Amino acid sequence: MLSAVALTAFTNASAEGLGPFIPKAKGEQCVEPTQVMRERHWEFILHQRDETMYKGIRTTRHSLKNCLECHVQPDEEGRFPRSSEMSHFCTSCHVFAGIRVDCFECHADRPHEAYGAIPRHSRLSLNDLFRKRAVR
Amino acid sequence: MSLDLTRREFLQGAGAAGALTLAPGVFLYAKDPKVPVTDAVRWGLLVDTRLCQEDCDACVTACNEEHNLEDLGRPETDAQWIRKLTVRDPLGGRTISLPMMCQHCEHPPCVDVCPTGASFRRVDGIVLVDKHTCIGCRYCMMACPYKARSFIHENLTEQLPHAPRGKGCVESCTMCVHKVDAGENTTACAEACHKDGHQAILFGDLNDPDSEISKRIREFGATQIRADLGLNTGVRYQNL
Amino acid sequence: MSIASIRYATLDAGRSYWGLLAMLAGVTLVGLAGFLHLEHEGHWITGMNNQVVWGIPHVFAVFLIVAASGALNVASIASVFGQGAYKPLARLSGLLAAGLLIGGLVILVLDLGRPDRLIVAMTYYNFKSIFAWNIFLYTGLLAVIAIYMFVLFQPAFARWTRAAGILALLWRLILTTGTGAIFGFLVARQGYDAAIMAPLFIIMSFSFGTAVFLLVLAAACHGSGRVLGDALLFRLKNLLTVFVSAVLYFVLAYHITNLYATEHHGYEAFILNFESLYSKLFWLGQVGLGSLLPLALFYSPKTRNCRVSTLVGASLVILGGLIQMYVIIIGGQAYPLVLFPGMEESSSFYDGVVASYIPSIWEFLLGFTGVAISLIVVVAGLGALGILPEDLSDPKPAS
Numbered sequence: 001m002l003s004a005v006a007l008t009a010f011t012n013a014s015a016e017g018l019g020p021f022i023p024k025a026k027g028e029q030c031v032e033p034t035q036v037m038r039e040r041h042w043e044f045i046l047h048q049r050d051e052t053m054y055k056g057i058r059t060t061r062h063s064l065k066n067c068l069e070c071h072v073q074p075d076e077e078g079r080f081p082r083s084s085e086m087s088h089f090c091t092s093c094h095v096f097a098g099i100r101v102d103c104f105e106c107h108a109d110r111p112h113e114a115y116g117a118i119p120r121h122s123r124l125s126l127n128d129l130f131r132k133r134a135v136r
Numbered sequence: 137m138s139l140d141l142t143r144r145e146f147l148q149g150a151g152a153a154g155a156l157t158l159a160p161g162v163f164l165y166a167k168d169p170k171v172p173v174t175d176a177v178r179w180g181l182l183v184d185t186r187l188c189q190e191d192c193d194a195c196v197t198a199c200n201e202e203h204n205l206e207d208l209g210r211p212e213t214d215a216q217w218i219r220k221l222t223v224r225d226p227l228g229g230r231t232i233s234l235p236m237m238c239q240h241c242e243h244p245p246c247v248d249v250c251p252t253g254a255s256f257r258r259v260d261g262i263v264l265v266d267k268h269t270c271i272g273c274r275y276c277m278m279a280c281p282y283k284a285r286s287f288i289h290e291n292l293t294e295q296l297p298h299a300p301r302g303k304g305c306v307e308s309c310t311m312c313v314h315k316v317d318a319g320e321n322t323t324a325c326a327e328a329c330h331k332d333g334h335q336a337i338l339f340g341d342l343n344d345p346d347s348e349i350s351k352r353i354r355e356f357g358a359t360q361i362r363a364d365l366g367l368n369t370g371v372r373y374q375n376l
Numbered sequence: 377m378s379i380a381s382i383r384y385a386t387l388d389a390g391r392s393y394w395g396l397l398a399m400l401a402g403v404t405l406v407g408l409a410g411f412l413h414l415e416h417e418g419h420w421i422t423g424m425n426n427q428v429v430w431g432i433p434h435v436f437a438v439f440l441i442v443a444a445s446g447a448l449n450v451a452s453i454a455s456v457f458g459q460g461a462y463k464p465l466a467r468l469s470g471l472l473a474a475g476l477l478i479g480g481l482v483i484l485v486l487d488l489g490r491p492d493r494l495i496v497a498m499t500y501y502n503f504k505s506i507f508a509w510n511i512f513l514y515t516g517l518l519a520v521i522a523i524y525m526f527v528l529f530q531p532a533f534a535r536w537t538r539a540a541g542i543l544a545l546l547w548r549l550i551l552t553t554g555t556g557a558i559f560g561f562l563v564a565r566q567g568y569d570a571a572i573m574a575p576l577f578i579i580m581s582f583s584f585g586t587a588v589f590l591l592v593l594a595a596a597c598h599g600s601g602r603v604l605g606d607a608l609l610f611r612l613k614n615l616l617t618v619f620v621s622a623v624l625y626f627v628l629a630y631h632i633t634n635l636y637a638t639e640h641h642g643y644e645a646f647i648l649n650f651e652s653l654y655s656k657l658f659w660l661g662q663v664g665l666g667s668l669l670p671l672a673l674f675y676s677p678k679t680r681n682c683r684v685s686t687l688v689g690a691s692l693v694i695l696g697g698l699i700q701m702y703v704i705i706i707g708g709q710a711y712p713l714v715l716f717p718g719m720e721e722s723s724s725f726y727d728g729v730v731a732s733y734i735p736s737i738w739e740f741l742l743g744f745t746g747v748a749i750s751l752i753v754v755v756a757g758l759g760a761l762g763i764l765p766e767d768l769s770d771p772k773p774a775s
Contacts, residue, residue, distance in 0.1 A: 053266050055172035056258065056317045065297050082293075102492075106267055106302030108295050115296065212425035212732070216725050224720040236715070236723070245563060251507035252500040271497050272489015274429040275507050281564030283713050283725060287429060287489060289420035303418045304489030361715055365563060376716075 020096035023081070023089045026070040031061050041067075064103065069111045083109035167319045178261035179311055180342040180370040181326065182349045182358055183234055187336035188329075190233035193220050195337060198328030199237075202312065203299040208290065215286035215301075217309045218325055223376075232376065235325060235337065238263055238284040238309035239361065240370030246276035246285065255306075261342070261370050262311045270305040277306060281362050284308045311339075311370075342370065382464045384762030387600045387755075396599075397755055400748045407745025411486045414738045419489065422739050427731030428709045433487040435701045436743030439584065440480030440750060441514065441555055442577060443697070445548040446585015447473040449615070451524065452548075455541025461611060464765040465593065466541075470525045471757040472592055473548075473585075474518060479750030481514055483742050506557045513551040520547045529761075552578045559704065566643040567708030572633065576626045580697065583619035587693035590616060592754060594687055596764055605770030606683070613686045617674040620693055623700075624667050639717065646711050647703065652730065654707035657699050666696010706733055 030037050032044070044062040051057040060066040071089035074080050081087040083104035086095065090109075094101055108115075167173075199205065199218045208214050218237040224230070240263045246255045247263065254270035257263045265276075277285045285308040292302055298314040301307055312323035322330075326337040340349030352358075358372035387393055414421060424431040451469035454462035462469075485491055501508045524540040527533045556577030562568040590612045597604040631648065634640040647658050670689035672679075679685035710731045715721060721728035757763055 049268060051172075053264070053268070054256070054258065056167070056260070056313070057172055058169040058317050060169075068297070105291075106295060106300040106305070108297040108300070110297075112297050208420075210420060211724065212427065212726075213420045214426075216426070219723045219725040219727075221715070221721060221723045221727055223716050224722075226718075226720055236725075236727075247502075248504050249507060249561065250502050251505045251511065252496055253502035254500070269493070269496050269500050270490065271493045273507065274489070275505070275558070277426070277429040278562055278709070279564065281713065282715065283427075283727065286426050287419065289425070290418035306489070362564070 020092045021086065022092065023071070023087060024073065025089070026073055030070070031066070064107060065112075068109065072110050072114075074114070080110040080114040167317055169317070173258060173260040173317075175259040175261075176343065178342040178370065179316060180240065180261065180340065180349060180372065181311070181323070182338040182340070182352060182372050182374065184336050184338075184374045185232045185234045186375045187334050188233050188235065189334060189336075190220075190222060190231070192332060192334060194328040194332045194334075195235050195325035196220060198324040199309070202324035203301070203310075204294055204296050206292075206294065210289075213287075213289040215288060215307065217284075217286065217307070234373060234376075236282060236284070236361075237325075237371065238311070239282050239367070240309075240311060242368035242370070244367065245279040245281065245365075249275045249279040251275065258313075260316075262313050262316070263308075263370075264310055264313065265305065265307055267300065267302065267305040267307070272304040272306065274306060280308075281365055281367070383766045384467065384764065385766045386760060386762055387596070387758045387764065389759050392599065393755070393759060397752065397759075400752045400755065403748035404745050404752065407741045407748065410738050410741035411745070414486075414742075415491065422736045423734045424739070425731070425733070427726050428706060428733040430705055430709065431733060432702075432735045432739035433483050433742040433746075434705055435698060436746050437480045437483035437487070438555065438705065439698055439701045440476045440483070440746055442552060442581040442701075443584040443588050443694075444473045444476035444480060444517070444581075445552045445555075445578075446581035446583065446619075447476055447589050448521075448544055448548050449582055449586050450589055450612075452541060452545040453615075455524075455537050456545050458538075461608065464768065465608075467525065467528050467761075467763045468593060468596070468758075469589065470521050470528070470544075471761075471763050472589055472754055474521045475750040475753030475757070476585075476588065477514060477517060477521075478753055479746040479748075482749050483746035486742050486745070487739075506554055506561055510551070510554045510558070513547070513554050517544075517547055517551055520544050548581075549578060552581045559708070564713060565708055566640065566711055566714060567647070567704070570630065570634075572626065572630050576623075576630060579619065579622045579626050580700065583616065583623045583693060584697040586612065586616045586619055587690040587697070590690045591687065591694070596758055597768060600758075600764065602764065602766070603769040605768055606681075607770045608768060609683060609686060610681065613674055613680075613689070616690060616693065617671065620667055620670055620674075624663070624671075627662075627700075642714075643711050646730070647707060652707075652710075654703050654710065658703045658707075661699030662696050662703055665692055666699055667693075670696070709733075 032040075037044075045064050045067070048057075048059075048062040048064070052063065067090075072080055075087070081089075081091075083091050086092050088109065090101065090103070196216075196218050200207075203217065205215050205217060218235050221234055221236040223232050223234065240257075240261055242257075242261070244255070244257055244263050247257055250256075251273060252269045252271055254266045254268075255263070255276045256266060272287065274287055277283075277287060285306050287306050288301060288303050290303055295301055299310075312320075312325075315321075315323060322339050323337075326339040329335060329337040338349050338352065340347040342350060342353075344350055345354075352374075353372060356374055358374050359376050360367070360369045360372060361376075363369075422431060448469055450462045451466045451473075453459045454466040454469070485494055488494075488497075490496075497511065501511075503509070520540075520543055524544045527536045527540040553574040556574035559565075559568040560571055560573035590609070593612070594604055594609065596602075631644060634644050646652055647655055649655055650659055670692045673685040673689040673692075674680060710733060712721070712726070712728050712730060715727065
C-alpha cells in the first residue's frame with residue numbers, strides 16, 4: 001500500500017523531471033525490465049535472500065550483491081559511493097521515496113571490486129588477494 | 137571483469153566443468169549455485185590438538201580477516217568467531233592448545249531456544265544465524281555451551297560482500313559457508329593452518345566415508361567437547 | 377460483607393494525582409531518551425558484553441514479570457479460594473498485575489538488539505523455544521486479566537468470577553513456570569539447568585507480587601485519604617511472611633541439592649563463599665536484607681503489629697527480590713562456562729575466569745522506565761476506573 005503510493009509519486013515526479021538522481025549503472029540492461037525492477041525489485045531480493053540463507057542457492061541474477069556490481073560505480077576519482085550518500089543508487093531512490101531500508105546496516109554497500117583497490121583500509125583478506133593473483 | 141574475478145566466481149562460472157584441478161592432487165568440486173544444499177553431506181571440522189601450536193593464532197587471524205571482524209579495542213564486546221583455548225590439566229600440568237568455535241551441533245541448543253527461528257541448522261550441518269529475523273535477544277548466547285557466539289554491540293560500516301554482519305544481531309562461525317557454497321572445500325581457518333604448515337584443522341564431509349576427515353576419524357578416533365550434552369557436534373577433536 | 381455492598385470509587389484527580397503521573401511520565405521520557413541513545417550507539421555503551429549478555433534491564437524485567445504473576449495472588453485467593461476479606465481488592469490485584477507485566481515487557485523489548493523488529497518476534501515463531509512460548513504466555517495473561525476484570529466489573533457476569541479467577545490462576549502459574557524455565561532449560565550453564573528453577577520462580581512471584589501489592593495498596597489508600605484497616609494490612613503481611621519463608625526454603629533446597637553434586641561445588645562456592653560480589657549480594661542482600669530482616673520484622677512481637685515495620689518489611693522484600701534476580705541472572709552468567717570438566721581453561725575470550733560486569737546508567741534507565749510505566753498503568757487505572765473500594769477500614773465489631 002505505502003509502496004504503491006510512493007511508487008505513484010515516484011512515477012509522476014519522474015514524468016515531470018523531478019525524479020531522484022539515478023546514478024549510471026554498468027552494462028546495457030538490468031536483469032529484468034526497468035519497470036519490473038521498479039515495482040518488484042524488493043520481492044526479487046527478498047526471495048533470493050531466503051533461498052541463499054536457507055538453501056545455499058547462490059545464483060547471481062536476483063542477488064543484492066549482483067545489484068551492487070552494476071549499480072554502484074566509482075566516481076571520476078575512482079571512489080565508490082557509500083550507502084549513507086545520496087550518490088548511492090539505492091539511497092538516492094529510497095530517500096526520494098521515503099522508504100527506509102536497513103540492508104546496508106549489515107550488507108556491504110559496494111561491489112566486490114571496491115575492496116580490491118584498497119585492501120588494507122578495508123582489511124580485505126590476504127586470502128582474497130592470493131586468490132586473485134592465482135586466477136590472473 | 138576478468139581481472140577482478142575471484143576464484144569463487146571463477147568456480148561458479150566453471151560449474152559446468154564440475155571438478156577443477158587447482159594443484160596436483162587438489163580437486164575442487166564446484167557446487168551448482170542453482171541447486172539447494174542437501175543432507176547428503178554433513179560438513180565438519182577435525183582438529184588435531186597435537187599439531188596445534190600454542191603460540192600460533194593463524195586460524196584466528198585468518199577468520200578475522202576473512203569476515204573483517206575488527207579489533208575495536210574493547211575485548212569484552214568485540215566479536216570472536218574462533219579463539220585459541222589453552223587447556224591445562226591440573227594433575228601433571230599437561231597443556232594443550234586448540235581452536236574453539238561454533239561446534240555446528242546436530243542438536244544445537246541455540247536453535248532450540250531461539251524465539252524467532254533465526255538461529256537455524258542448514259541441512260548440510262552448518263549452524264547459522266539468519267540476521268534478517270534475529271531480534272537480538274541473546275538467548276542463544278545464554279544457551280550455547282561453547283560460548284561460540286558474539287553479539288554485535290556497535291554500528292559496523294566495513295562489512296565485506298560475502299560476510300554481512302551488523303549491530304544488534306548475534307553471529308558466530310559460519311564454517312565459511314560462502315566458501316563451502318562456492319565449492320572451495322575449505323574454511324579460512326583450515327586454509328591458514330595448512331599454509332602455516334601445522335595442518336591441525338581439517339575440513340570435510342562427515343557423511344562421506346571416503347573423505348579425508350572421515351578416514352582420519354575412523355582410524356584415530358575423535359572426541360566431542362561436552363559430549364555429555366549429546367549434541368553430536370560437527371567439530372571434532374583428536375588428542376584432547 | 378457481601379460483594380454487592382462494596383462501593384468502588386476512582387481516585388480524585390487532584391494536584392498530587394497529576395503531579396505523580398507527570399513525575400512518572402518524566403521518568404519514562406528520560407528513560408526513552410536513554411533508549412534512543414542506546415539504540416543509536418549499540419550495546420557497547422552498556423555494561424553488557426559477550427560474557428554477561430543479560431544485565432540490569434533483565435533483572436528489572438524478570439522481576440516485574442514475576443511480580444506481575446504474584447500480584448494476582450489476592451485475586452486468586454478472593455475469586456478461586458473464596459476468601460471474602462480479599463474480594464474488595466481483586467480489582468486492584470488485576471490492575472497491578474497488568475501494569476507490572478506491561479512494564480516488564482517494555483524493558484525486554486527496549487533491550488533487544490533489534491527492537492525495530494518487534495513485528496518479526498510476533499510473526500516468526502520457533503515453538504521449541506520457551507522464549508517464544510513466553511511471548512504467548514505474557515500477552516495471553518494480559519488478555520486473561522482483561523477477561524477477569526470485565527467479569528469483576530459486570531454484575532451480570534458475577535457467576536463467572538470463579539471461572540475467570542481459575543483461568544487467571546492457572547495461566548499465571550504456567551507463565552511463571554515458563555519464566556523460570558528460561559533459566560532452567562540452559563543445560564550448559566553451571567548455575568542454571570535445574571528443574572527447581574520453575575517452582576522457585578513461582579514462589580518468588582508469590583513473595584514479590586504480594587510485597588508490591590501491599591505497598592501499592594497502602595500508597596493508594598494513603599494518597600486518596602482512605603483508611604486501610606489494620607486487619608487487612610496485617611493479613612497481607614502474614615501472607616507475605618509465608619511466601620518469604622517459602623522462597624528461603626526453595627533457595628535452601630536448590631543449594632543443598634547442588635552441594636551434594638561435586639561437579640557443582642565450583643558454582644556453589646562462587647555464590648556461597650562470601651568472596652565474590654555475588655556471594656556478598658546473596659548473603660547480605662538476598663538472605664539478610666531481603667528475607668531474614670523482613671521475617672524478623674513480621675514475626676517479632678515488638679514490630680509485628682506495627683504498620684511502618686510492615687511497610688518497611690515489604691520494601692525490603694522487593695529490594696531483596698531485585699538482588700536475588702541479580703544474583704541469579706548476572707551471577708549465573710559471570711561464573712565461567714565449563715568446557716573441559718576438571719581442566720583449567722584460558723583464552724582471549726574470558727574462558728575460565730569470572731566475567732566482569734559493571735552496570736551502566738543506560739541499563740538502569742531502561743529498568744526505571746519499566747517501573748515507571750508499570751506505575752503509570754496502575755495510577756491511570758485507579759484514576760479512571762472504580763478499582764479501589766471507598767472503605768477499607770476494619771469492620772466494626774458487632775455491638
